[in-house]
Amino acid sequence: MSSKKQVQPHAFNLPLVGVETHAHLDFPEFAEDLDQVLRRAAQTGIAWIGNIFLSPDAYQTHAPLLSQKTGLFFTLGVHPHEAVTVNEDVLADMEQLFREDDNLRAVGEIGLDFYRHRSPPDVQIKAFQNQLALTRDLELPVVIHSREAEEETLRILQDMGFKGRQLLWHCFGGSPDLAAKILAQGWHVSIPGTVTFPNNTNLREAVTKIPLSRMVLETDCPFLTPHPFRGKRNEPARMAYTAAEIAKLKGEGLEKIWTECAATAEKFFSLPA
Numbered sequence: 001m002s003s004k005k006q007v008q009p010h011a012f013n014l015p016l017v018g019v020e021t022h023a024h025l026d027f028p029e030f031a032e033d034l035d036q037v038l039r040r041a042a043q044t045g046i047a048w049i050g051n052i053f054l055s056p057d058a059y060q061t062h063a064p065l066l067s068q069k070t071g072l073f074f075t076l077g078v079h080p081h082e083a084v085t086v087n088e089d090v091l092a093d094m095e096q097l098f099r100e101d102d103n104l105r106a107v108g109e110i111g112l113d114f115y116r117h118r119s120p121p122d123v124q125i126k127a128f129q130n131q132l133a134l135t136r137d138l139e140l141p142v143v144i145h146s147r148e149a150e151e152e153t154l155r156i157l158q159d160m161g162f163k164g165r166q167l168l169w170h171c172f173g174g175s176p177d178l179a180a181k182i183l184a185q186g187w188h189v190s191i192p193g194t195v196t197f198p199n200n201t202n203l204r205e206a207v208t209k210i211p212l213s214r215m216v217l218e219t220d221c222p223f224l225t226p227h228p229f230r231g232k233r234n235e236p237a238r239m240a241y242t243a244a245e246i247a248k249l250k251g252e253g254l255e256k257i258w259t260e261c262a263a264t265a266e267k268f269f270s271l272p273a
């Protein structure tokens with residue numbers, strides 16, 4: 001495909017029901033053209049976008065503007081990279097924000113990242129456990145970030161009694177084996193644009209085995225841009241390419257993937273129909 005002839009996402013002609021479960025629209029990458037980004041998302045059939053705030057500060061700075069836009073819902077959690085910042089004050093701030101804003105639908109992304117190690121492992125584990133305890137108190141769903149730390153993440157979640165709770169494993173990039181372990185706990189899996197990379201054989205095989213009743217779609221934008229836009233800024237509209245690839249891998253229609261993953265996400269985040 002020549003770069004001039006790339007299909008525009010809205011050319012997929014998808015119904016306006018899609019749910020993009022993981023975006024970082026408060027990042028500086030979107031400061032210039034947020035309204036155009038949201039327009040392209042709607043033109044592509046995205047009815048809801050979940051914006052993931054990575055700290056109470058990020059929420060307080062950016063939620064006032066984002067709350068004015070239609071079709072956005074929020075989650076809030078301190079990312080494992082910033083685990084050193086989690087203390088009693090931050091946890092109390094989070095709890096208050098969750099009690100004040102109904103549009104905050106889940107705690108997260110929280111978890112462990114032993115790939116970049118920006119916070120020491122023991123600090124990450126403590127911050128993760130404390131935010132999981134808050135999640136339980138608030139009786140909210142949770143969005144998990146886990147990189148190079150799958151076994152430790154699973155162990156902590158099991159120890160803290162999360163089996164059968166509303167849990168979404170964000171940016172799933174693992175094997176069919178890991179998917180099976182997550183599904184066996186009653187949890188959900190979120191598939192990013194990396195599924196479009198031909199050499200991502202583990203993930204591509206896993207996707208064929210995850211039922212749509214447990215699968216949602218995400219971009220993690222501005223990161224993880226799907227083929228054929230790799231290297232460019234990612235944005236919610238590009239999620240159509242991820243859905244198209246999943247349709248191909250599963251041997252299903254694109255519209256079916258789009259609507260059923262949306263229904264799963266709507267239920268998970270209790271979005272208004």
Ligand SMILES: [Zn+2]
Nearest residue numbers: 022052109220
């Ligand atoms: Zn993220």
